[in-house]
Amino acid sequence: MLSRRRFIGTLLGAAALAPAAAVLGASEADAQVIVRVPPPPPRREPFPPPRRGQTWAPGYWRWSPRAQRYVWVSGTWMPSRPGWRYVPSGWVRRGGTWVYVPGRWVR
Numbered sequence: 001m002l003s004r005r006r007f008i009g010t011l012l013g014a015a016a017l018a019p020a021a022a023v024l025g026a027s028e029a030d031a032q033v034i035v036r037v038p039p040p041p042p043r044r045e046p047f048p049p050p051r052r053g054q055t056w057a058p059g060y061w062r063w064s065p066r067a068q069r070y071v072w073v074s075g076t077w078m079p080s081r082p083g084w085r086y087v088p089s090g091w092v093r094r095g096g097t098w099v100y101v102p103g104r105w106v107r
Contacts, residue, residue: 033100035063037070039091045075055080057103060089081105 039061048056054077061070078086089103 033063035091035098035100036096038093038098039063039070043072048077051077053080054078055086057086058088060103061091063100083107 042061043059045059057076057078059075060073062073063069064071084105084107087104087106090101091098092101093099
């Protein structure tokens with residue numbers, strides 16, 4: 001059984017770590033990637049024939065911090081969302097940096 005003093009210490013420790021856990025639990029899509037090196041031009045991928053109920057998400061350049069360079073991520077099919085339009089991933093120049101904007105669905 002925990003003493004009252006130890007219990008309060010444990011409770012305060014957990015409360016102090018809660019904001020960090022919320023940040024660490026955020027999805028990768030929420031993380032912003034900022035790079036000083038411009039991305040290469042997009043690769044030309046063959047556009048596959050349409051598939052019923054599927055939307056094509058074109059390939060994009062992803063920054064690899066470990067390799068310190070861009071790597072190509074090939075396009076892929078994803079389930080369509082009726083009434084929504086898919087906006088592909090891309091890089092946007094902001095000042096002297098490049099910011100990755102993930103693909104997203106818009107109405």
